[in-house]
Amino acid sequence: MARLEPLSTTTPCQNCALRALPIFRCLSGAELAFVEKFKIGELEVQAGSDILLAGTHSAHLFTIFGGWCFRYDLMEDGRRQIHSLLLPGDFIGLQTEMLGTMQHSVQSLTDVRLCVFSRERFWTIYESFPELAFDLTWAAACGERTVEVALSNVGQRPSFERLAALVVHLYRQLDGLRLVKDGTILWPLTQQHVADLLGLSTVHVSRVLRRLVDSGLVRLDGRRLTVVDLPALAEVAAVDPEKPLRRPLI
Amino acid sequence: MARLEPLSTTTPCQNCALRALPIFRCLSGAELAFVEKFKIGELEVQAGSDILLAGTHSAHLFTIFGGWCFRYDLMEDGRRQIHSLLLPGDFIGLQTEMLGTMQHSVQSLTDVRLCVFSRERFWTIYESFPELAFDLTWAAACGERTVEVALSNVGQRPSFERLAALVVHLYRQLDGLRLVKDGTILWPLTQQHVADLLGLSTVHVSRVLRRLVDSGLVRLDGRRLTVVDLPALAEVAAVDPEKPLRRPLI
DNA sequence: CGTTGGGTTGACTCCACTCAAAAGATGTGG
């Protein structure tokens, strides 16, 4: 399932294309230099690989450089809840450091390229780089907020709104990452993924997704989704404007 | 609504009754001394007070010393999702520091006593007390996990299981805080609160709660709830053992 | 007392689930 292939060709953090995006906070020269040393290398994983497993203690920490992942819980009887999608710039594995073992699992949704960080040097962040330590707390707070939004979505909205809200949320995130081209985003999610994200059955997702497409608000061909009318979509989703937050990138 | 009354009588952190509990990590002498200085005073708030409001920037940070609170989101049309209950030892207001403003609100469920901390000195934690900074990230990670569990609960379980899981989770938390007496815990939640926690209607909560009591697994008189058979309740709730995590107390 | 907020109960509706079958897709190996 998991195929982790270390790469020889790595990008220096200074030239990181992600870092240039305005949604990310700038790091000082010293911080950048440290991150550079903190980084072990890069990793390429295939779609559908388990990157971290609940109950285990990961040997590494990661930042997504490219591709999509998702965090999820699995219950004994097989029910799965996806907590959130993880996109480029998202940090993976904090729980390992804090809580001893991962409580949830992380899986890749597309082929993914990860930056890999050393766990041994993790503590030195707190000793020597308070700004970076602050950023780690920041990242955790962002992650928490993401799950809160998902909870409100699943708990309060009917299925049509719920799906619309997912699309709007995703679209906005990808827009900040400059991954929207002409209103079109990548849509690597199977209906099973959507069902487990939203707490619906796959059959119902199929119907609601069709209804959404038939409404003309979005178009869907294969693995690409086009948002035809974002304001209208946000309207039916009943989501607030939600100003994009500048966040740290480690 | 909110009545914040500063108190003259404050307990020194060394003698804090909470700190003696085994679920909390021990602080070093130096750390304790700093927390003591970091602390401004104590605050008593009545049940039903808004402690923090979404969209605002709080002047203070808090730790719950006694009583219950809850975090929640409010949608424009009035729908409310409660993300989690906050119990003694829980930290309130991290989001203010990280994300600029609170994204969710916090309200007291019972009369509550809070330890109040200075926001100005917040940054010195990261500069001077890496262990405490680490603990803040830890607290954020714990908070995230709590919401994840709630999301899995709401997204995957039918109402009866969902309610049972809430009771089990709460019981275990309170047990760690030594707030269980003969299998009995405080139950300050109205059915409206439970509905907004679980994503159900109040009418349905009434019915499911009755079904739970009729099943003999729990008893409920007034504002007290007794768990008659915890293993059986955990069984119907389909929750995993979930070993209690030792966590920091600030 | 009357008022108010919380809880209960019944009747009815409907959203979303289950079960089932079949039609595309996608991929694999012979």
Add this chain to the structure above:
DNA sequence: CCACATCTTTTGAGTGGAGTCAACCCAACG
């Protein structure tokens, strides 16, 4: 390149869980 298996999506029919609406009870409280 075809045959076959597997995964994904679609569609229909029937069911049931949870919502809505409404009336009513009860306790707390001014």
